Amino acid sequence: MTEALWPAPVATAAVDATVTIPGSKSATNRALVLAALADGPGWVRHPLRSRDSQLMADGLRALGVGIEETVNTATGGTGGGEAWRVIPAGRLHGPAQVDVGNAGTVMRFLPPLAVLADGPVHFDGDPRSYERPQHGVINALRALGARIDDGGRGGFPLTVHGAGSLDGGPVELDASSSSQFISALLLSGARYNNGVEIRNTGGTVPSLPHIRMTVDMVRKAGAQVDAPEDGGEKDVWRVTPGALIGRDVVVEPDLSNAAPFFAAALVTGGKVTVRDWPKHTYQPGDQLREIYTAMGGSCRFTDEGLEFTGTGRIKGIEADLHDVGELTPVIAAVAALADTESHLYGISHLRLHETDRLAALAKEINDLGGDVTETEDGLRIRPRRLHGGVFHTYEDHRLATAAAVIGLAVEGVQVENVATTAKTLPDFPQMWADLLSPASS
Numbered sequence: 001m002t003e004a005l006w007p008a009p010v011a012t013a014a015v016d017a018t019v020t021i022p023g024s025k026s027a028t029n030r031a032l033v034l035a036a037l038a039d040g041p042g043w044v045r046h047p048l049r050s051r052d053s054q055l056m057a058d059g060l061r062a063l064g065v066g067i068e069e070t071v072n073t074a075t076g077g078t079g080g081g082e083a084w085r086v087i088p089a090g091r092l093h094g095p096a097q098v099d100v101g102n103a104g105t106v107m108r109f110l111p112p113l114a115v116l117a118d119g120p121v122h123f124d125g126d127p128r129s130y131e132r133p134q135h136g137v138i139n140a141l142r143a144l145g146a147r148i149d150d151g152g153r154g155g156f157p158l159t160v161h162g163a164g165s166l167d168g169g170p171v172e173l174d175a176s177s178s179s180q181f182i183s184a185l186l187l188s189g190a191r192y193n194n195g196v197e198i199r200n201t202g203g204t205v206p207s208l209p210h211i212r213m214t215v216d217m218v219r220k221a222g223a224q225v226d227a228p229e230d231g232g233e234k235d236v237w238r239v240t241p242g243a244l245i246g247r248d249v250v251v252e253p254d255l256s257n258a259a260p261f262f263a264a265a266l267v268t269g270g271k272v273t274v275r276d277w278p279k280h281t282y283q284p285g286d287q288l289r290e291i292y293t294a295m296g297g298s299c300r301f302t303d304e305g306l307e308f309t310g311t312g313r314i315k316g317i318e319a320d321l322h323d324v325g326e327l328t329p330v331i332a333a334v335a336a337l338a339d340t341e342s343h344l345y346g347i348s349h350l351r352l353h354e355t356d357r358l359a360a361l362a363k364e365i366n367d368l369g370g371d372v373t374e375t376e377d378g379l380r381i382r383p384r385r386l387h388g389g390v391f392h393t394y395e396d397h398r399l400a401t402a403a404a405v406i407g408l409a410v411e412g413v414q415v416e417n418v419a420t421t422a423k424t425l426p427d428f429p430q431m432w433a434d435l436l437s438p439a440s441s
């Protein structure tokens with residue numbers, strides 16, 4: 001398939017901009033699931049509007065949940081802007097068809113909810129959804145009493161035969177390939193007759209901040225959750241059965257999507273402020289403060305948000321990104337422009353993300369003249385002068401934003417299918433143009 005090429009703009013001066021980043025994908029999709037399972041209507045304010053959140057909303061609608069996408073003009077504590085009203089179905093219904101696209105959150109979070117529907121729910125998605133791990137969810141739901149037909153594939157397409165309820169209870173699974181297996185069961189677990197107790201029997205679970213985000217949101221929806229970080233048993237998460245309440249949830253900006261914008265400050269020796277950066281958050285993107293500081297930037301909170309300043313000189317880093325894997329593509333791009341070598345590790349699970357991110361980053365950066373080697377669980381990136389060329393993106397939004405970062409400093413980078421950023425940031429090309437135009441701030 002030939003996709004249009006987007007000429008990545010070169011920065012001709014240090015950037016100086018203030019950016020509004022749309023809502024967090026992870027928080028939006030959790031809020032939608034919890035609101036759909038609640039005992040009364042709720043609001044999701046400042047939701048992300050992107051392919052992944054539309055897939056989630058459409059999937060829930062297919063099961064009978066009402067989601068009204070409105071612009072809220074109220075000027076209360078939460079301000080105006082977009083707000084989605086979620087009206088639970090009473091009883092989730094099947095038969096239904098759900099498209100999971102290539103959204104990990106939809107693939108993993110909706111089957112545990114579909115077991116509560118009163119009929120079959122058929123799930124299908126992009127070709128890549130057939131390859132991404134789903135065993136943790138399928139095997140766990142079966143062990144908890146659900147009937148799932150997957151034709152022996154262990155993944156999509158599959159049909160969950162909703163029976164209106166699920167026994168639930170204790171279950172073991174291997175969550176070393178995705179934290180989303182655990183989040184998925186925690187989100188629906190309160191609605192199972194016996195709740196759920198999940199024990200990870202595999203290696204270390206990646207993306208722990210995302211599980212903490214789940215635990216926090218499920219608790220705020222009124223359920224009791226025990227988790228290892230609160231003195232609970234290692235590798236065990238428990239939700240007690242009970243009702244969830246329809247709430248008013250305000251979604252934070254997507255801090256992982258701030259990564260390319262702050263990177264622009266580092267690469268050009270400029271300054272970028274991301275508005276409304278939360279002082280306390282469970283998002284992994286908050287770790288950019290530490291990571292980009294180690295790479296030579298400096299940051300501070302201002303009245304508007306978080307401001308990053310760069311010097312134009314980038315230091316390589318040695319970093320375990322196991323907890324914050326989704327930041328890797330953009331960090332790798334920054335590292336490819338650094339003065340010293342970087343070693344990013346703890347991220348073998350990235351081979352099972354939107355694409356094999358380790359292989360894709362190594363190939364694409366090397367095709368621009370870089371020196372990147374894949375290790376068993378990461379990447380070694382050595383400084384080398386890069387040149388222009390086509391950067392393939394493998395339908396991975398974060399490969400496209402990584403390419404844009406390299407393009408700031410390297411003339412002639414052409415990004416294949418920049419539209420793939422629509423997975424979590426549909427306005428990326430315009431936001432990037434605004435960042436680079438003096439009128440942007």
Ligand SMILES: O=C(O)C1=C[C@@H](OP(=O)(O)O)[C@@H](O)[C@H](O)C1
Pocket residue numbers: 025026027104105177178179180183206207210325326349
């Ligand atoms: O639960 C979530 O919202 C996410 C969890 C992480 O998944 P993995 O644990 O599969 O890496 C992360 O990479 C993904 O972007 C979003």
Ligand SMILES: C=C(OP(=O)(O)O)C(=O)O
Pocket residue numbers: 102103104105326353354398424
């Ligand atoms: C891994 C990611 O997404 P998903 O939710 O599809 O797993 C990501 O956004 O980097």
